[in-house]
Amino acid sequence: MRHFFTILSHEIRMLLVSPSTYIAAVLFLGVMGFVFANILADYSRGPQQMSPAYVFFQVFWIPVFFMVPLLTMKCISEERRLGTLETLLTTPVSTTEVVLGKYGAAYFLYITLWASTGGFFSILDRFAGDARFLDPGPLIGGYLFIAISGLLFVALGVFASSLSRNQAVAGILAFAMLFAVIIGLRFLEGTTALDAESLSAFRTAVDYAQVFTHLGDFSRGVVDTRHLLFYLSGTVLALIFSILGVEAKLLHS
């Protein structure tokens, strides 16, 4: 694993010198700021039941759908398209180190972007001066949810990137996978087709894998190990498939 940190620091460095990172960050903060401003506008009109942090994290899927594919679509497909994957893998570096290094860098950026939304809450705290708006439970729970679910979402993006040398295809694929996990499973839960007795095991599985339910639990301060297991095992699986994807492409190149 000695090369993991070399690759990780290199990738983070390349992200930080790339203008596209800053454009993406500005757009992300713009969209989230707009969402946050709207929430505050609602609160100024009248008292609400939930704290602003709870409502804010309910829309986590908006940035996930466009940020994760944008951050990850480049990471492996670009290297393969340019041929630099060949020079990379002919050094004493394993595929695992390459995939983990790139994954780590993408996750780092994802978390950094989300962490910067903490500024919204600090501004709110500074100017509203009302402790009721800053209920620490949903706030910490929300960020914890973002950090843990981000592991899986970014891993899915890296997996998509390992499947295609075309960045656009990788991006769309990542979007489709995220959509399936976040919205698709929710839709599946609502269908009556799963109500049959023989499908009850499947039904239970689908009920567990509800991202919005997880978010609700985290926001209430419930950190369920089943949720942790869902995201961690999903992450490990997606990363293993990414490594296999890179290696399989070498075998059949």
Next chain:
Amino acid sequence: MPDSSPAIEVRNLVKSFAGVTAVSNISFTVARGEILGFLGPNGAGKSTTMRILTGFLPATGGHVSICGLPVATRADEVKRLIGYMPENNPLPEDMRVTEYLHYRGRLKEIARSKLGDRISEVLDLCDLKRVRHRIIGKLSKGYRQRVGIAEAILAEPPVIIMDEPTIGLDPHQILIVRDLISRLRGKMTVIISSHILPEIEMTCDRVLIINQGRVVAAGAPADLRREILGPSRYRLEVAGDTTALAALIGGVDPSLKLDVIGEPDAAGFRALSLATDRDSDLGESLLRALAADSRFRFRSLGRDHPTLEDVFLAATRRSWDVVDAPQSSK
């Protein structure tokens, strides 16, 4: 002992992609410190063979070892012994030259304390000092190519594999690259593939010509020339009775034969071609004999120097015949 083993040993290497055989039964060895030129038309299997040597592609069959280590089972150790520059020399577009070399040096496990010195050494060697802080994507082709070479020799590996290092360079840059490769002679084992045959002829100790995934000729350029093109030739322009010439030439050296006789030009001179299987130069004795004989006037004598290009064309043509023959008989 890995230390006494040849730098590269390839036995019965086979590689097929989805039913297409790219490399079929190639065997060769490269001694330590030797520079081997890899020649072949497009699609002959040069790049595939090189990729298998680096451990990047797995072979379908056969045995490959680098410095005594089998590539198939100990790829991690083999990768530490190899500096590789792939075809088309892929480089990241948005890094500076020194940054890139630093990153690659770290990946190649050069100690941090030695890396700075080594990078400036390599920059010097490849004449990259002036562009060290430029972004690679903005460099000209020649500089990019040299960045690729610098990267390959960075960790001072015992074996260097370069796939077409001189492609797209101007003559001045080719000269620099040639010097660079010659400077590695004796210290590192180098395999280069190229289409520029004089390049190979000038830098390489030994040449391997492959076609259709098979080795069609191997050896030092001079040996190949003799083996494939046969005896050496002289060109002569003579005026006079050519029927008497045969006897005169036979008197100079019994192995000399009058091969081709051209038509006389306006001044009565004919272009003649003489063949011999002798290696020593017969030019002087030929000149003396012709000058002593008053029946002939001559105006030029020269020895033919077949280039590697002729050898290459002859060898690959021969292999096409071999490969095509069984198919056409069906």
